[in-house]
Structure formats: C-alpha cells, structure tokens
Amino acid sequence: MTRAFVVADDLTGANDTGVQFALAGWSTTLRLGAEGTGPRRAAGQATAVSTDSRALDHDGAATATRTAVAAERLAADDHLYLKTDSTLRGSVAAQIAGALAAAPDGAVVVLAPAYPAMGRTVHEGRLLVHGESVTLSPAGRDPVTPVTTDLLTELVPGAVPVPVAPTAAAWARAIDAASRHGAVVAADAGTDAELARLAEAIVLLGPRAVPAGSAGLAAPLAALWRTDGTPPDHAAEPPAALRPLVLVSSHHLVARDQVAAAERADTTATVVRTTTDALLRGEAPAPAAGEGPVILLSPDERARPGHSAQLAAALAGHAAHLLADADHGDHPFDAVVLVGGDGAEAFLTAVGAHGIAVRGTLLEGVPDGRVAGGTRDGLAVVTKAGGFGDDTTLTLLLRALRTPTRTETSR
Missing domain, CATH: 3.40.50.10840 (Putative sugar-binding, N-terminal domain)
Structure with missing residues (x-):
C-alpha cells in the first residue's frame, strides 16, 4: 500500500x-x-x-x-x-x-x-x-x-x-x-x-x-x-470532556461570533479575554475558576505587522500555563480545543508535541485526536478552522464533548 x-x-x-x-x-x-x-x-x-x-x-x-x-x-x-x-x-x-x-x-x-x-x-x-x-x-x-x-x-x-x-x-x-x-x-x-x-x-x-x-x-x-482492499477499521472512540480548554486564536468573524454564542448558551463556560499588550508583556492569565469549559480568546485587535507569530506564541504559552495551573487544582482540563491554525501550531510547539494522532470527527470539519509527544502526550485535542461552521458550532462542539458519539455526519 x-x-x-x-x-x-x-x-x-x-x-x-x-x-x-x-x-x-x-x-x-x-x-x-x-x-x-x-x-x-x-x-x-x-x-x-x-x-x-x-x-x-x-x-x-x-x-x-x-x-x-x-x-x-x-x-x-x-x-x-x-x-x-x-x-x-x-x-x-x-x-x-x-x-x-x-x-x-x-x-x-x-x-x-x-x-x-x-x-x-x-x-x-x-x-x-x-x-x-x-x-x-x-x-x-x-x-x-x-x-x-x-x-x-x-x-x-x-x-x-x-x-x-x-x-x-x-x-x-x-x-x-x-x-x-x-x-x-x-x-x-x-x-x-x-x-x-x-x-x-x-x-x-x-x-x-x-x-x-x-x-x-x-x-x-x-x-x-486506499488500495489494499480491507475495510476501514471502526472509528476510534470519540473524546469525552467535561472541562475542555478552548484556545481561540482566529480573528475570523465566524469564530468570534461562535464564542459569543457559546458564552450565551453555556452558563458553565468561562471566557478569558486578553489584550495584545498584556500578552506581549508576558502577563499570565488568572487561574480559571469553575468546573466547566474555559475559552481563552485572542485580543479583538490584530497584532502589529511582524508581531503575529509572537502574539500566537504568547497566547499558546498562556494556554499551556492554564493547563499546568489546573493540574494542581480540583478541576484539571481533560481536553484542548484549538480554533485557528496559527494558535494551534503555536500551542503544539509550546507543549513540545511533534503532532497529532488523528482519530475522527465530532462534527463536520471538526477533527479530533490525541497530542503526540511532549508534556501533553495523549491529551485529547480537537481542532477547528476559524471560518468553519455557523454561530452554533462551538456550542454544539462543547455539547458533543460532554456526550460524545460518532455519527453519520461525523463521517
């Protein structure tokens, strides 16, 4: 093959x-x-x-x-x-x-x-x-x-x-x-x-x-x-997560609307907002309270020319800090959701991973897998392009993580 x-x-x-x-x-x-x-x-x-x-x-x-x-x-x-x-x-x-x-x-x-x-x-x-x-x-x-x-x-x-x-x-x-x-x-x-x-x-x-x-x-x-003639294996079990950390680095209008909709629909979700200056100064976010999902949202304003990679790295570093901080508390994070390609790559770099072992999809255009390598090896990870979906997609994704199934629409 x-x-x-x-x-x-x-x-x-x-x-x-x-x-x-x-x-x-x-x-x-x-x-x-x-x-x-x-x-x-x-x-x-x-x-x-x-x-x-x-x-x-x-x-x-x-x-x-x-x-x-x-x-x-x-x-x-x-x-x-x-x-x-x-x-x-x-x-x-x-x-x-x-x-x-x-x-x-x-x-x-x-x-x-x-x-x-x-x-x-x-x-x-x-x-x-x-x-x-x-x-x-x-x-x-x-x-x-x-x-x-x-x-x-x-x-x-x-x-x-x-x-x-x-x-x-x-x-x-x-x-x-x-x-x-x-x-x-x-x-x-x-x-x-x-x-x-x-x-x-x-x-x-x-x-x-x-x-x-x-x-x-x-x-x-x-x-x-796929020419070997054998049927595909059964899909791997989908990840289950009650407290995912959602890193939204995308500035796409669709992604921002999805965060706003999730914040309205899910009373257990906490949105942690950031500013460009604070990120670039290396100020650590406050520990995330509560037992539900935490959404770390990139600044509304774009980075200055030449600073986009630095900003993505700072945001990813903050996400890694939140994960580590929660490890020592009563409610550790059990998955990470990465919305936006630049932040996703920066996060995997921040935790020393060499990639993702790809497994399946929770929703159309929303794949899941496990972090491969680094300090978060084996952690459930979900990625989504910033422009994919409608206002409800992030809300549905968080719901799917709570009650995971592989469906026909998950192909």
Missing part, C-alpha cells in the same frame, strides 16, 4: 483534511513541521503537514510548499494532496506553483475548493458560499487575507476552467484536454456526488494529476487511494 501526503497552508486545514484519510482507514498523523521534525511515515500511512504559508507573499509561499513536497521524497506511486483554503484565502496561486515545481514534468493540478457540506461550491468558475459570492461571505472581510473576487481564473491566474461532466471518464478527458492550455485546471462542483465523480476522474488520470482543494475532495480520494 502506498503513502499519502497532505500539504496545507495552516494547521487546522491540514488536520481537517488529514482526518478524511483516517476515516477512510489510513493510519494518519498530523506532523508538526513541514520539513519532517516528527517520525517518517511508512507505506499505508498518511501524513498531513502545514507550511503556515497562507499569509506569505508569493515567493515565500511557493518556496515553503515546494520545500515541503520535496522533503517528503514521495515515490512514484505515493499520493500528494495540496490542501487549499475552501474559500481560497491567501497565497493559493503560489502554493500551487510550489507544488508544481516539486512535481514531475507534465503534472497538472486539478483545483476543486468545493466543500458542499460547509456551503462552499463552484458554479461556472465562480466560488460561492451558501449560494452567494465568496466576496460577500466573512472570507471577503477577512482581516488578514480577504478574498476580493469569486472567479477561480482570477484567484489562480492561468487556471483553465472545466465544468461538471456526466461521467468520471468524460471529466478525465476534459481535464486532459484543458491541461494542454495550462498546468492548472479549475473544476466546478456543487455536490458531494460531483466531488466523488471528480475524484474518480483524478484516479483515471493517474500520477500526473495533483489534486488541490478542501477536505470535500479529499474524502472520496482517500477512499479511492
């Missing part, structure tokens, strides 16, 4: 795509460090990494992606999946250029950001969120990487659009024909069934096709690429 390698532009994206491989039966690890700071994967295993390149300039993002792919030393029959933001925020064109630079001659990137379960679709070459232009969604108002057009051919200059085809074979022929006009083909898709058909077309095209997109396309590909 071959290996699978997922390269993403942030950590939560790497995990929500990596979990699609875990659900398809692959032994899956999210590895901290794109250049292999953790253990290498063997045949039959999937690895997901983050290049942390979403907000980088073109050259920086292209170099980070190319370096990550080249460092993995993939064999000819291994599989590469380039995970992009489902709303195509940030340096997507550069990430694609980097993947192509590391791929064999003649490779074609098949770009399909659609994720219908999360409301992301592509129709006639336009990226939509819940049926409206992505520019009208919170992604269009993102404080760091706003999306200013919904045309895939403008978001990725040189991309050749391809409409939905009635069969996988017809779609493969259309992609092959389009690839004669450019090395990036942008595919329409509006349903899970269409993504499954596109995945079949990618398999028909063989190793020259490099899929790029969200977790929506990764799910059917993970199943098709």
Whole structure:
C-alpha cells in the first residue's frame, strides 16, 4: 500500500483534511513541521503537514510548499494532496506553483475548493458560499487575507476552467484536454456526488494529476487511494470532556461570533479575554475558576505587522500555563480545543508535541485526536478552522464533548 501526503497552508486545514484519510482507514498523523521534525511515515500511512504559508507573499509561499513536497521524497506511486483554503484565502496561486515545481514534468493540478457540506461550491468558475459570492461571505472581510473576487481564473491566474461532466471518464478527458492550455485546471462542483465523480476522474488520470482543494475532495480520494482492499477499521472512540480548554486564536468573524454564542448558551463556560499588550508583556492569565469549559480568546485587535507569530506564541504559552495551573487544582482540563491554525501550531510547539494522532470527527470539519509527544502526550485535542461552521458550532462542539458519539455526519 502506498503513502499519502497532505500539504496545507495552516494547521487546522491540514488536520481537517488529514482526518478524511483516517476515516477512510489510513493510519494518519498530523506532523508538526513541514520539513519532517516528527517520525517518517511508512507505506499505508498518511501524513498531513502545514507550511503556515497562507499569509506569505508569493515567493515565500511557493518556496515553503515546494520545500515541503520535496522533503517528503514521495515515490512514484505515493499520493500528494495540496490542501487549499475552501474559500481560497491567501497565497493559493503560489502554493500551487510550489507544488508544481516539486512535481514531475507534465503534472497538472486539478483545483476543486468545493466543500458542499460547509456551503462552499463552484458554479461556472465562480466560488460561492451558501449560494452567494465568496466576496460577500466573512472570507471577503477577512482581516488578514480577504478574498476580493469569486472567479477561480482570477484567484489562480492561468487556471483553465472545466465544468461538471456526466461521467468520471468524460471529466478525465476534459481535464486532459484543458491541461494542454495550462498546468492548472479549475473544476466546478456543487455536490458531494460531483466531488466523488471528480475524484474518480483524478484516479483515471493517474500520477500526473495533483489534486488541490478542501477536505470535500479529499474524502472520496482517500477512499479511492486506499488500495489494499480491507475495510476501514471502526472509528476510534470519540473524546469525552467535561472541562475542555478552548484556545481561540482566529480573528475570523465566524469564530468570534461562535464564542459569543457559546458564552450565551453555556452558563458553565468561562471566557478569558486578553489584550495584545498584556500578552506581549508576558502577563499570565488568572487561574480559571469553575468546573466547566474555559475559552481563552485572542485580543479583538490584530497584532502589529511582524508581531503575529509572537502574539500566537504568547497566547499558546498562556494556554499551556492554564493547563499546568489546573493540574494542581480540583478541576484539571481533560481536553484542548484549538480554533485557528496559527494558535494551534503555536500551542503544539509550546507543549513540545511533534503532532497529532488523528482519530475522527465530532462534527463536520471538526477533527479530533490525541497530542503526540511532549508534556501533553495523549491529551485529547480537537481542532477547528476559524471560518468553519455557523454561530452554533462551538456550542454544539462543547455539547458533543460532554456526550460524545460518532455519527453519520461525523463521517
């Protein structure tokens, strides 16, 4: 059985795509460090990494992606999946250029950001969120990487659009024909069934096709690429937590609204608010009172240019401090929830982890696993992209941790 390698532009994206491989039966690890700071994967295993390149300039993002792919030393029959933001925020064109630079001659990137379960679709070459232009969604108002057009051919200059085809074979022929006009083909898709058909077309095209997109396309590909013929193992038991520590580093409007909704809905939850100046001065937060969830919220204001990484590290350090402080009290934390890729990566670094052993999902787009390595080895961990879900998602997640089940919607 071959290996699978997922390269993403942030950590939560790497995990929500990596979990699609875990659900398809692959032994899956999210590895901290794109250049292999953790253990290498063997045949039959999937690895997901983050290049942390979403907000980088073109050259920086292209170099980070190319370096990550080249460092993995993939064999000819291994599989590469380039995970992009489902709303195509940030340096997507550069990430694609980097993947192509590391791929064999003649490779074609098949770009399909659609994720219908999360409301992301592509129709006639336009990226939509819940049926409206992505520019009208919170992604269009993102404080760091706003999306200013919904045309895939403008978001990725040189991309050749391809409409939905009635069969996988017809779609493969259309992609092959389009690839004669450019090395990036942008595919329409509006349903899970269409993504499954596109995945079949990618398999028909063989190793020259490099899929790029969200977790929506990764799910059917993970199943098709698993060629050993054995059925997937039963999903691991979901984590149960009465007192999770929730670290919200994301400034996405969706994430902030989710915190406000959870604070209203859950009277046992405590929100610990921070300020940029206090974080950068290293002021430790007060010990968290109560027995319920604690939500450590990043400052409302963005960090000054050049200070984002420092701010994420300070916030993660505060989270580690709260965990350690609670260990000596009557109500220790029994899980950590990481909302936002920069803070998630900073937290894993702060506790000395080399990654996450990926297990399953609690909600759509919300994977769970166990911290791998470091001082918190084995701690239950849940990650969520800041822009995923609606106002109720964090509330539902906290409820799911109290009464955990694996459901059909958890795939």
